[in-house]
Amino acid sequence: MEKEETLKDGTKVLVRELHLRDLDRLMRFYSTLPPEGRKYLRVDVKNREIVEQRIKLTKTGNVFRLVALAEDDIIADGALELSGEEWRKHQGELRVIAARPFQHKGLGMIMVRELYFLAVKKNVEQMVAKMMRPQVAAQKIFRKLGFREELLIPDYVRDQSGKKQDLIIMTCNIKELWNELEHFYSDSDWQRCR
Ligand SMILES: CC(C)(COP(=O)(O)OP(=O)(O)OC[C@H]1O[C@@H](n2cnc3c(N)ncnc32)[C@H](O)[C@@H]1OP(=O)(O)O)[C@@H](O)C(=O)NCCC(=O)NCCS
Structure with a gap:
């Protein structure tokens, strides 16, 4: 899939699947994240081998990974992980991360959508x-x-940094999620110019 989107400030972005050939771009994106934000990610995204392994997954x-690009730079990364376990087959885990200069412009919402x-599609x-x-x-x-x-x-x-942290688990029924996404898009002014 490939989709062109427009952020609230008019920036044009392309949302598409992540490929192995994006590894350099992805490493560049991760290197621009502030250390404070990187600290809470589940893997060390400065480790090229780990990042490459994750793309191969x-x-x-x-595992499905999407990226948003502005010009030729990755500005957001999102993942949907399905459980391989039989008893959690109905679940999908969602993860999104957006570059600081592009935050608060609807990019996170576009990725979630x-x-x-x-x-x-994956039921x-x-x-x-x-x-x-x-x-x-x-x-x-x-x-x-x-x-x-x-x-x-x-x-x-x-x-x-090795410090122990509380883990928060949040869930949402997929139908309820659509209600909220639909509401968000019909409410937003910027959506009309897309
Ligand atoms: C979470 C994240 C992806 C949101 O990206 P974003 O592009 O800024 O999100 P959006 O602009 O689409 O914001 C959507 C809504 O989320 C809320 N929101 C986003 N960032 C917020 C912040 N820093 N403080 C409070 N609310 C925030 C707002 O309600 C916002 O809607 P509004 O702008 O109409 O008020 C981004 O903050 C990020 O990359 N964080 C670091 C990584 C992370 O924690 N990822 C989640 C792990 S699952």
Whole structure:
């Protein structure tokens, strides 16, 4: 898939699948993230081998990765992970990260919407988002989309500095997610110029 989108400030972006040939672009994108934001990601995205491995995982059919590009630079990265386990086959885990200069312009919402479309195609019924407690913006965007906080596990994960952090698990029924996405898009002024 390839889609052209327009952010709230008029920036044109292209949303498409991530490929192995994007590795250099992706490493450049991760290197521009502020250390404070990188700290709470589940893997060390400055490690090229790990990042390459993650792209290759898309070949398993359980992981889907999308990127948004402005000009030729990646400015957002999103993933939908389906569980390989039988008892969680109805679930899809969502992850999004946007470059700082492009935040608050609707980019996060665009990525979530495209991942939502993918999830529907894959018959996902329940969306899951996991984050560390300091990832406040992520909690806000997911709450806004109708996700509920289901569980907080104290000191369950370690951030990239090695410090233990609380893990928050949020879930949302896929149908409710569409209601919120639809509401967001019909409400937003910028959507009319797309
Ligand atoms: C979460 C993230 C992807 C949001 O990206 P974004 O492009 O800024 O999101 P949008 O512009 O689409 O914002 C959508 C809504 O989310 C909320 N939101 C986004 N960032 C926010 C922030 N820093 N503080 C409060 N609310 C925020 C707002 O309600 C916003 O709607 P509004 O602008 O109409 O008020 C971005 O903040 C990010 O990359 N964070 C670091 C990585 C991370 O925590 N990822 C989540 C792990 S699952």
